[in-house]
Amino acid sequence: MNISNAFLILLNLFILLIAPFFVLGIIKKTKAFWGGRKGVSIFQPVYDVVKLFKKDRVISSSTSWIFNLAPVVIFITTLFAGLFAPMVFGYSIINIEAAFIIFSYILGFGKFFALISAMDTASSFEGMGTSREACFTTIVEPAFFIILGSVVALSNDFTFAGLTKIISNFGTYGVLVAIMASFALLIMLLVECSRVPVDDPTTHLELTMIHEVMILDNSGVDLALITWASGMKMVILMSLIANIILPYGLELKILLPLFLGILLILAFAIGTIEAAIARLRMSHVFEFVFIMSSFALVVVSLIAVKLYGV
Amino acid sequence: MENYFIGILILFFCGFFTLLFKNQALKIKLVSIFSILASIFVIKTSIDVFLNGEKTNVIDFGGIVGNVSFVVDNLSAFFMLFISIMSTLAILYSNGYLASYIKKGKDVSAHCVFLPLLVAAMLGVVVIQNAFFFLIVWEIMSLASFFLVLFEHEKKEVLSAGIKYLVFMHVSVIFIIIAFALLAILSGSLDFIEFKQAIFLNQDMADIIFILAFIGFGIKAGFILFHNWLPDAHPAAPSHVSAIMSGVMIKTGIYGILRILDIIEVPSINVGYFVLIISIITALYGVLYAIGQSDIKRLLAYSTIENVGIIGIGISIGMLGLAYGCYPVAILGFAGGILHILNHSIFKELLFMAAGSIYIKTHTRELEKLGGLIKKMPKTAILFLIASIAICALPPFNGFISEFFIYFAMLKGLTFNNLSMFIFFILALSSLALVGTMAILCFTKAFSVAFLGEARDECSKNVDKDVSKNMIMPMGVLACFIALIGLFPKHVLNFIMLPVSNFVDEIEISNITNVVQNISYIFFTMLICIVILFAFKIFLKNKYQKHTTWGCGYNKINPHMQYSASSYVSPFISMLKPLFKRVVDIKKPKTIFPKDAHFELHIEDVEEEYFLKSILKSTEKFFARFEKMQNGNIQQYITYGLIFLVLALVGVVLIG
Numbered sequence: 019m020n021i022s023n024a025f026l027i028l029l030n031l032f033i034l035l036i037a038p039f040f041v042l043g044i045i046k047k048t049k050a051f052w053g054g055r056k057g058v059s060i061f062q063p064v065y066d067v068v069k070l071f072k073k074d075r076v077i078s079s080s081t082s083w084i085f086n087l088a089p090v091v092i093f094i095t096t097l098f099a100g101l102f103a104p105m106v107f108g109y110s111i112i113n114i115e116a117a118f119i120i121f122s123y124i125l126g127f128g129k130f131f132a133l134i135s136a137m138d139t140a141s142s143f144e145g146m147g148t149s150r151e152a153c154f155t156t157i158v159e160p161a162f163f164i165i166l167g168s169v170v171a172l173s174n175d176f177t178f179a180g181l182t183k184i185i186s187n188f189g190t191y192g193v194l195v196a197i198m199a200s201f202a203l204l205i206m207l208l209v210e211c212s213r214v215p216v217d218d219p220t221t222h223l224e225l226t227m228i229h230e231v232m233i234l235d236n237s238g239v240d241l242a243l244i245t246w247a248s249g250m251k252m253v254i255l256m257s258l259i260a261n262i263i264l265p266y267g268l269e270l271k272i273l274l275p276l277f278l279g280i281l282l283i284l285a286f287a288i289g290t291i292e293a294a295i296a297r298l299r300m301s302h303v304f305e306f307v308f309i310m311s312s313f314a315l316v317v318v319s320l321i322a323v324k325l326y327g328v
Numbered sequence: 329m330e331n332y333f334i335g336i337l338i339l340f341f342c343g344f345f346t347l348l349f350k351n352q353a354l355k356i357k358l359v360s361i362f363s364i365l366a367s368i369f370v371i372k373t374s375i376d377v378f379l380n381g382e383k384t385n386v387i388d389f390g391g392i393v394g395n396v397s398f399v400v401d402n403l404s405a406f407f408m409l410f411i412s413i414m415s416t417l418a419i420l421y422s423n424g425y426l427a428s429y430i431k432k433g434k435d436v437s438a439h440c441v442f443l444p445l446l447v448a449a450m451l452g453v454v455v456i457q458n459a460f461f462f463l464i465v466w467e468i469m470s471l472a473s474f475f476l477v478l479f480e481h482e483k484k485e486v487l488s489a490g491i492k493y494l495v496f497m498h499v500s501v502i503f504i505i506i507a508f509a510l511l512a513i514l515s516g517s518l519d520f521i522e523f524k525q526a527i528f529l530n531q532d533m534a535d536i537i538f539i540l541a542f543i544g545f546g547i548k549a550g551f552i553l554f555h556n557w558l559p560d561a562h563p564a565a566p567s568h569v570s571a572i573m574s575g576v577m578i579k580t581g582i583y584g585i586l587r588i589l590d591i592i593e594v595p596s597i598n599v600g601y602f603v604l605i606i607s608i609i610t611a612l613y614g615v616l617y618a619i620g621q622s623d624i625k626r627l628l629a630y631s632t633i634e635n636v637g638i639i640g641i642g643i644s645i646g647m648l649g650l651a652y653g654c655y656p657v658a659i660l661g662f663a664g665g666i667l668h669i670l671n672h673s674i675f676k677e678l679l680f681m682a683a684g685s686i687y688i689k690t691h692t693r694e695l696e697k698l699g700g701l702i703k704k705m706p707k708t709a710i711l712f713l714i715a716s717i718a719i720c721a722l723p724p725f726n727g728f729i730s731e732f733f734i735y736f737a738m739l740k741g742l743t744f745n746n747l748s749m750f751i752f753f754i755l756a757l758s759s760l761a762l763v764g765t766m767a768i769l770c771f772t773k774a775f776s777v778a779f780l781g782e783a784r785d786e787c788s789k790n791v792d793k794d795v796s797k798n799m800i801m802p803m804g805v806l807a808c809f810i811a812l813i814g815l816f817p818k819h820v821l822n823f824i825m826l827p828v829s830n831f832v833d834e835i836e837i838s839n840i841t842n843v844v845q846n847i848s849y850i851f852f853t854m855l856i857c858i859v860i861l862f863a864f865k866i867f868l869k870n871k872y873q874k875h876t877t878w879g880c881g882y883n884k885i886n887p888h889m890q891y892s893a894s895s896y897v898s899p900f901i902s903m904l905k906p907l908f909k910r911v912v913d914i915k916k917p918k919t920i921f922p923k924d925a926h927f928e929l930h931i932e933d934v935e936e937e938y939f940l941k942s943i944l945k946s947t948e949k950f951f952a953r954f955e956k957m958q959n960g961n962i963q964q965y966i967t968y969g970l971i972f973l974v975l976a977l978v979g980v981v982l983i984g
Contacts, residue, residue: 075872080782082702084713090862098854112850115843119735120723122761124854127722130768137776137891140700141877145891148776152769153899156762163761167754171742235878239869304903318754326747 029274030105033257034097038249039063041256041285048289063249067242075238080140088135089240089247095128096247096254103254104261106277107270108182115176118166122159125251129155132244136232147231150300154216154228157307158206161314165199168321181258186266191324195317200259202313204284207255209307211248214292216303228303256284330385331376332400332408332455335369338362339448343441352430355440356423363419363444367412370451374405378826396458397519402826403590406666407454407583414576414673415447417802421681422568424799428688429566439479446472446572453580457520459508463501469580470497473573477565489557489564496547496557503544504584507537511591523591534592535599541588542603549581550636552610556936559617562629563693567684570625574632575677579669582639586666589647590830597651603644604752608759611637613935615766619773620901620908620931622695622893624683627774628676631719634763635672639665641756642734645741646831648749655832657741660840662828663821664733670824671718671726671813678715678806682708685795685803686778690787695893697785698778704791709779711803716771718810721764724851726813729820729844734760736840773896782887815852818845894929901931909934 043060050057059065077085101111102121110117133152136144166181172188172195173180184199185192209216212229219230233244260280264273298306342362346355377383382401389396400408422443426436449469456462474497478490512518514533515526527534547554558578562570589595614633621627642665649658685708686701687693702709718725738760741753783789794800813820821841879885901908909932917925957968 071869075869076875077872078877079874080700080877082780084702084780086865087858087862090865091858094854094858094861098850098857114847116732116736116739119732120847123721123723123728123732123764126720126764126768127717130717130720130722130772133768133772134776134780137772137896138780139877140781140885140887140890141879142889142891143880145896148772149891149896149899152765152772152896153903156765156769156900159765160758160762164754164758167739167742167757170739171750171754174743176739238872239865314758322747322750325745325750 026107026109027111030109030111033105034100034250034253037253037281038246039067041253041281042249044282044285045289045292048286049293052290052293063245067246070237070242070245071239073238075240076235077237078139078141078235081138081235084131085135085138085235086240088131088138089236089243091131092128093243093247095124095131096250099124099128100250100254102178103257104178104181105257106274108179108261108264108266110178113177113179117176117178118163121178122162126155126159128247132232139235141235143227143231144234147228147234150228151232154209154303154307157304158209158310161202161311162206164311164314165202165317168318169195169199171325172321178258178261181261182264182266184262188324191320195320195324196262198313198317198320200262202310202317203255203259203262204287205307205310205313207252207259207284208288208291209310210255211252213288215295215298215306218292218297253281256281259284330373330383330398331369332373332451333385333398335366335373335412336448336451338366338369339444339451342366343444346440347437352434352436353427355436356426356430359440359444360416360419360423363416363447366444366447367416370408370412373400374409377402377405378823393460395519396456396461397521398455399457399520400455401830403583403586403830404454406670406824406827407579408451410670410673411447411450411454411576411579414677415450415572417805418568418571418575418677418681419443419447421571421684421799421802422566424796425566425568425684425688427796438475442472442475443569446476446577450577450580454583459512459518459520459523463505463508466504466580467501469577470494470501473569473577476569477561477573479566479569480564483564486564489560493557493561496554499554500544500547500581503540503547505544507541507544507588510537510540520587520591524593527592535596538588538592538595538599539602542585545581545584545588546606547581549578549585549640550610550614550633551606551640552613552633552637553935553939555610555614555633556933556940558633559621559626559629559933562632562680563623563625567625567680567687570628571677571680571684574629574680575673578632578636579673582636582643582669585643586830589643594650595647597648600644600648600651601748601752603640603647604756607637607640607644608756609637610634610640611763612759612766613637615763615770616904616907617931617933619766619770619897622929623693624686624695624698624774624778625680625693627695627770628679628683631679631767631770632672632676634767635668635676635719638731638734638760638763639668639672641665641760642668642730642737645734645737645753645756648741648752649737650831652744652746652749654741654744657737657744658832659825659828659836660733660737660740662831663824664730664737666827667733667820667824668727668730670820671730671810674806674809674813675715675718675725675727678711678803678810679719681799681803681806682712682715685799688795688799689791692785692787695774695777698788699784699887699890700780700782701788701791702779704788705779705794707794707800708803711800711807712779713775714807714810716775718814720767720771722768724814724848724855725810726817729814729817729848731760731764732844732847733840769897769900773893777891777893777896781890784887784890784892815848816845817848818842907934908932909937 042063047057047060099121102117104110133148136148169180170176173183175183184196212219217228217230236244260277263280264276342359346358349355377400385398386395446469449465449472452465453469456465474490474494477493480486511523514530515522550558562574611634614630614637618627618630618634621630642661645661646658646665649661718727721727721731738753738757741749818841911930911932913928915926
């Protein structure tokens, strides 16, 4: 690598902060495409967030300072989690051992505030969304740890860069592991970023809602920050998947288009899923989320076979 | 005389000294002053030990007892330090907490005797290295805490909880006595140092002794299968006592386990996995039931079980590291476990104190009746929030540091190239993650139902102001500890490594402490960013209108429509239905204009219901057979006596 670190840091930061809007835009465009509509401009999410930043807020009289603080916490924690996550080149801005633990706990800190801020409004709808969101996290998180933990065992690399070594160092097994792990992370993405079939981000007024109903009372700057943060979360998880798929040690001029291409394909896939199938019934959502755990278990067993030849 | 002797003696006698005074408030004040004094002496000794190495004092009691050694090594010094600081803070808090009881004319004399006595006994437990004296002091500790639990003895549930606690403690003592007796037979002495040599010569006995001691001390610590005293005794006791019991006293159980480990030196692999499995189950079970509770102190008690499980996971990983000879894993595991002992005692004490403050103001522990307290008790709310974040092990506070160490130990173990270690550590890794997320579920529930939203009942609506300053102060100190350990872990870790050095000889840690310190700096930056962005938001875009919460067009919203504690967790509980025993008390609305309806959900302990009760039933059945013997007939009793004498005679003849 003969590119300076500063350039990579700037590149990663740029992707982290700007890509969310385009990913959201592409998803919307895809949905419109499958629906036979022309759809809104790809820049629409940018306009939305800018508009929200200009607007004043309406705050519930039941709320306290928690409600006011939470959007800031959610935004900053997602940003910091993004600093730990690998982007282009498998390069995290903060490259540290056991980064995936710190990554998920920082996101957990944001989630904690998201949950309590929703409960702060004394609204029954938001309570419902909160309780479901908290419940799904308990299923997703252990599976994530299983996958990342076993990848550490496989690659003997404690940093997030271990993800990039799966395919390049371990041949056929690596490919199998990579496929399983990426599917698991895709499900995690659908759950965490509240996409169909787990949740539907386009409506607010359904009693089957999860994440979207939690921000029912947020408006103005608060809503802008939260929307931006959830877009960032999506980009972060997408780039984890991209890092699993992309081989290690490519040139930047090949890698960058590939990386962005994968982001684009994933966004297109999410849009297609949303256009193709309806949201699952709440009781089936649990089953859907548990699929991630089974993928995680497959990953562990594959890695155990590879390492110990059982 | 050593400094810490003076401290322990002050604590031992100051309770009795307060009996001379009549004024109830003065008694508590005297106890607090003496305990501050005593803790200064104790802290001085522990710092001395940390700097200059262990202190051994042998006192000859003569007679059959003989020499009793009092040893303060790094492990004891660590425990002494946090026992004295934490207990003193809880006693200071009790000044404010008991004031409202004293106002109602409650007599606190007995309470003031047993409170310092408990602390003295706990300090005694961690320094005495003689099995016989250890058991005596251990018993004093159990009894003193038993009387402290019985503070509101006029209530029936308090009495039954107290009795339950007493029974459990004595079951625990039986196992400890058996373990010590085996050791004493092997070594021919009661001294722990002799035990060490005896075990060294008889390695085959090590496993059985460790498991016996683990069960015995584990009951005290709250490991699963015999944890049932915790969720009953903690709500029954006054809050500062629950704080001491949960924050400090159960840690003496952990101390016992660590001390036995110190005696055994290198545990076997099987024992390591046994402790790991038990700890994982304990952690999961504890947090699972904590989620189900709606009594705030019961919830905290179950969460104590969870945290004991986490401590156990750390220690067992350390044990496995020792057993496999993989020292980095051992160091990280023990460091995580021991640091979590300290961390848990800090935030759990803070949580119990905050729960006590809620109880003092609202006279209820029922979460379903609380709500909106953040506006009336802002300071308590912030303190509770800090402790909740810390107990969920979220950055940037202290809980994260200890769990991170445990995680890191697991990752190191995963790369150790051993299949069973790989499988069990993956299991432990995912369980710890699961425990973490469930803790988030549990504490977002506790915090948001109690403090946020609107008041659900008159009792929380009528709260006028926050609790008094002398209750807030000790809580504030604890919150400072939480933040300091979270933000500057390097120094704390260097200090934690001293007790760890009891177990692992080669300590090479500078690398990992630097990593942790860097992580903390990142968190610190994150906090600053949050503050800056929040300030920006407040100064630049703070135009807003107040409006009632949006009710989807419905505008006759009332506080009862909020999500309650049981509805908040209901998706989770219905997902794991078979693991709970749900007791539902329901009265459905009838007729067209329903007058009243009622719904109440209680989660009962499955283990108690199916395991403990069946054991009790079978023992009861067995002993019922002997009921005939006690029939009140004097002649028959004399016959028993005769039979006994004859048997004794035969025995003597046969043996002699």
